[in-house]
Amino acid sequence: MSDIPGDLKFQKSHEWARVEDAGQVRVGISDHAQELLGDLVYVELPKVGDKVEAGASCAVVESVKAASDIYAPVSGEVVAVNGALADKPETINEDAYGDGWLFVVKAGNPDELDALLGPDDYAELIENDEH
Amino acid sequence: MTKQTVLNATHRAAGAKMVDFGGWDMPLHYGSQIEEHHAVRRDAGMFDVSHMTVVDLHGARCREFLGHLLANDIGKSKKPGKAIYSCMLNERGGVIDDLITYYLEEDAGQGWPAREAGASATAEAKASPDIRRTGRVESAHDSADSKREWFRVVVNAATRDKDLAWIGKQAAAYGVEVTERPELAMIAVQGPNARAKVLGLLHADDRGRVDKLGKFVATEARGPNDMPLFIARTGYTGEDGFEIIVPEQHAVALWDALAAAGVRPAGLGARDTLRLEAGMNLYGQDMDEDITPWEAGLGWTVALESAVHDRELGGRDFIGRAALEKQSAAGVPRELVGVVLEDKGVLRHGQRVVTPSGDGEILSGIFSPTLGKAIGFARVPTGAREGLRVDIRGRELPLRVVKYPFVRDGKSCI
Structure with missing residues (x-):
């Protein structure tokens, strides 16, 4: 069972969100998600300046197995994307909670974060996933 | 109920991610599909194909x-x-x-x-x-x-x-x-070093004979502890190697001996990317009961010439022959071509392919670990070679039609 950093919030669809300075929220996929997907081979990210909406698809990650939509955990404007993933999508497999981040959103409505799961609740969710 | 091969517990003990494949509980990968793919291209890997x-x-x-x-x-x-x-x-x-x-x-x-x-x-x-x-x-x-x-x-x-x-x-x-013969298991050992590693496990008296085995030929030999093996120089990866049929009570011992000899277990995921790089069809994806060999890139496997035993009749009367001849005469409407996506992205089964002479579709599509780009088989209107595009989530990206195999002996052919 992988260690889940305590400062993260999660969606049931396995995206993580980390609140950083000035209301910015960094987004990635969980270690559990990358394990389910297998080797990542392609990432389609939003552009800086794009508006994303909580719960709406805004990116795609593709593994050797399948393509998966990434849903924004919060609404707002994209202020940074992880361009290094274009050439090294496997970074997500290697470091899902660190260098494998996807994009940063300047959150328009920080209250949306309250709807996300805490690390313990997420750990419980994926444990149940594994029957 | 899902069926299991005799190696099921061995796969699970090795940490395999298991999937349902045609009603069988089979290993998809043992950690990294891409590393398993490279192991077969560069050294030697083995697949449990006992479900066949x-x-x-x-x-x-x-x-x-x-x-x-x-x-x-x-x-x-x-x-x-x-x-x-x-x-x-x-x-x-x-x-x-x-x-x-x-x-x-x-x-x-x-x-x-x-x-x-x-x-x-x-x-x-x-x-x-x-x-x-x-x-x-x-x-x-x-x-x-x-x-x-x-x-x-x-x-x-x-x-x-x-x-x-x-x-x-x-x-x-x-x-x-x-x-x-459900009591027979099958292990495919593939890669540039696969034959040498298998030979080392055979009875000394059998090694020379198996070493000389021609491609697409099978023989009998004795393996570890004299277990009886049926060894064929065949495979589904584009690499040299053997497919070994073994009574299932000996399968685990053979698998373990191969692993000890440095053969890396590989799952169905790597098997799929290896066979597509090698330009080999997958039943159910590239052809089925509504597709003729002419439409599936398999014309080379159809022998319309007369066979030895009925040459005087002008040809074997094999099942489907009349329909194939009729389709040939009328013109085959669509055909299978190899395609490469030069842009970033992944080709997947079922994606729409747009051509100047009508739509087609991606049959098999993968991200090729050897080439570092997406490759696939597409079924398109006959003759379509230029101006092909694939629709990936609403974006149309250009496809290049290429001869396949895409990879031979570990090297790019495209």
Whole structure:
């Protein structure tokens, strides 16, 4: 069972969100998600300046197995994307909670974060996933 | 209920991620599909393919029967041990399955390895008794002729039931005995170093003979602890190597010995990317019962030339022949081409392909670990070569049509 950093919030669809300075929220996929997907081979990210909406698809990650939509955990404007993933999508497999981040959103409505799961609740969710 | 091969516990102990494949609980990968792919291209990997169905054919009229059943000509297999790859067609020329048939010889008995009394639990799970044996036994089969020829067919797991039903139905008229061999496991050992690693495990007296085995030829040999092996120089990866059939009670010991010799376990995920790089079709994805070999890039496997045994008739009357000839005469409407996506992205089964002469679709599509880009098979209107685009989530990206295999002997061909 992988260690889940305590400062993260999660969606049931396995995206993580980390609140950083000035209301910015960094987004990635969980270690559990990358394990389910297998080797990542392609990432389609939003552009800086794009508006994303909580719960709406805004990116795609593709593994050797399948393509998966990434849903924004919060609404707002994209202020940074992880361009290094274009050439090294496997970074997500290697470091899902660190260098494998996807994009940063300047959150328009920080209250949306309250709807996300805490690390313990997420750990419980994926444990149940594994029957 | 999902079926398990005799190696199931071995896969799980190795941490394999298991998936349902054609009703079988099989390893998808053991950690990293891409690393397993590279291991096969650069060194040696092994696949549990025990889910595939081994069927033995006995009877005086076997050769004649196969001339009727298969679109390829078994007459091309002139020496015992030699295999041919063929489609088995329906009357409409559609592909029921693709399979490998070995021409073999025996002195007596049931063929190799001998059936043992009392099938194991796994064998019971694999075979339903009602279709384990079909057809009837010709008296000639039991005669004491010196060397009788017989044939071994290996068919896909997902098509087992319909294949056995079809083969059994066609065999009856020829008095051919059809015997499924569910008690046999199969391990494919593939890669540039695969043969050397297998040879090291064989009985010293058998090594020289197996070392000289030609491509697409099978022989018998003794493995670790003298276990009986049926070794064929065949595969589904584009690399050299062997496919080894072994009685299932010896399969785990063989697998462990191969692992100890440095052969890396590889799952179905790597098997799929390896076979597509090698330009090999996958049944159900690249062809099915509504697709003819002409439309599936498999024309090279259809032998319309006359066979030895009925040359005077101007050709074998194999099942589906009339439909194929009719389609040839009328013009084959669509065909299979190899495609490469130069942009970033991944080709997937079912994506729409836009061409100047109408739409097509991606059949098999993968991200190729060897090439670092997406490759695939597409079925497109016949003749479409330029201006192809693939629709990926609403964006149309250009496709380049290429000759395949995409990769040969570990090197790019595109």
